[in-house]
Amino acid sequence: MNFLDETTFIEQLRQCEGRLFRIGWAILGQESDAWDVLQETVERAWRYRKDLRGDSSSFFPWIHRIHINCCIKQVNNRRRVIFTDLENLPEPEPASPVENDIEMRAVWDVVKSLDNTHRQVVVLRYLGDMSLQEIASALNVPIGTVKSRLNRAISKLRENFGVNLEGRVISEC
């Protein structure tokens, strides 16, 4: 696939720009920051597109990685507390099957209740696919801190579910 060509590059970008934007918003907490970082991501991706090989399926993982790095750079560049506008973060649409929707609502409530530092770790882990060590290095915090922030999010989700989780695990076995 010719990623060096503008038309093809834009076509591939169109398929994932919305997803990248949401990921950026979830990490940075600000819609305007997410937009700024997405533009930076696109410029960088275009500049380094010659490093991209393979077919169309390789485009998203590649630009996703660039985007995550840009988000992390933005997080680390901040020198003061930012008031987030998470209340403006788009609500999830109903998911199917119903089980997914219930889980989605529970996760959503947790994500919105987390402060910046906890939410960033959750998003980098589950949307950014980063390892614990990578997150610790990127945010310049001890790996123990990363683990405790993730555990806090998981605990909140467990409370939100209010489901007999032991029963559920047994049925999975």
Next chain:
Amino acid sequence: MSAEKTDDYLEGVFRNSLNIWADQGSLSSDRSSQLSTIINTLGLKEKRKPLRKIFPVSLAATAVVVLILFGLIPSTRLWAVDHLPMVGKYIAKWAETEKGWRWAEKNQMFQEVLALSKDKGYTFRVHQVLADPTQTTIIYSVEGSNPTDIHLDLSRTSFEGKWFSHRYGGRGDLIDGVLVGSMELDPLPQETGTLKLIVRRIGKTEGNWDVSFKVDRKLIGDLTRTINLNNKIEVPGGNITIQELIIAPTQTVVRLYYKGVGPGPDLNNADNDIRLIGTDGPVAPRGGNSRGSQTPNGNWEQEYQFDFQRLDPVPAYVTFEFSGRIYRQGETRIPLEKGKNVITPTGQEITVEKVISQGSHGEITLSSSTGKVPWSVDLPEWQVQDNEGEIHRTRPLNASSTTVSAKEVTGVTTQELEWELPSGRTAVSLVNPNYWENKDNLGKIKINIPQQ
């Protein structure tokens, strides 16, 4: 049931749900268009860059170079002979400058190819290849009505079925109504194999002129020497390793590698900052290229290659020295008011020539009488700060301002930017968080060359 299994399950729920939510995302058509504009603007800027390795020379003597043809059937011999004069003229002209070509002609090292493809009234022919461990040079011609530049699809051009070349440099001349040109690609990944060129546009005409042919770089490879150096030089933010000196009969190459926390140094030979000096004096540069990327952990890596004319004779030693620009952290802040000026950390004075602020949209023209490009601050790194202290990106105002434009008479250069802010905000100042610092004598190394 173990808490660990439960946590695994909940992690899966997080991952699944967040991914579903992310996949539901979309951009407004306005913003989607803005991203497309960024790509198209950058693409336009690249196409306006001059081709690499343009050395203006006067026309050489038009002596026809007789090439040895081997392994041919009569019909191909016939078309090769027909085209010999034009190809011969082309090689003769550029061999005045390219000592490697002169050597290759003299020693019959150009490989005859004779591959052709016809479409839409154009005939694209590959005549010869010069393949060595440092580059692959292909000599071709285009015939047709108003023959013009080919557009090589570098991302699909392959060797043995695999993409291999990051770089492309080329030149071409119109000779007796035929466009004769040469292109330089990366060295072939292995000694012999099939090279496939993907050509889907000639000038503005779309078509298919793909060609495949066998290439062999073993012969010149056997005559090439590599001297491993691994000499490390510290620079702010990282270090540069001078990796190797490659002495090929066709050219001489120095390769460097940078690793650090910020972008690699800007090393380019526009001002003769990269020098290879033999016992008889400086070796003429041919060009260079670099490519870099950010690693997953946020560090930067960059590879550089600098090409020089062939060493003839090969001296007992050479000296490699280079200067360049180092990427530094240091803020330049300028209020958004016409006539205001600021001094960057390198002492460059920048003035606000014009400011337009209309609601959330703004534009600015900055000027500097530095008398030389590039500026010490990168145009893409300017950010605008609003009345609530938030920082936002800017973008070039139009395609021509993606590079600094210069007025030759006055020596003034400008950068033009624009921005969009969230509703209700006003722009207060322009900020550039980093700058490029000129650094003379970044590195110097004497390289002894064992005599054969």
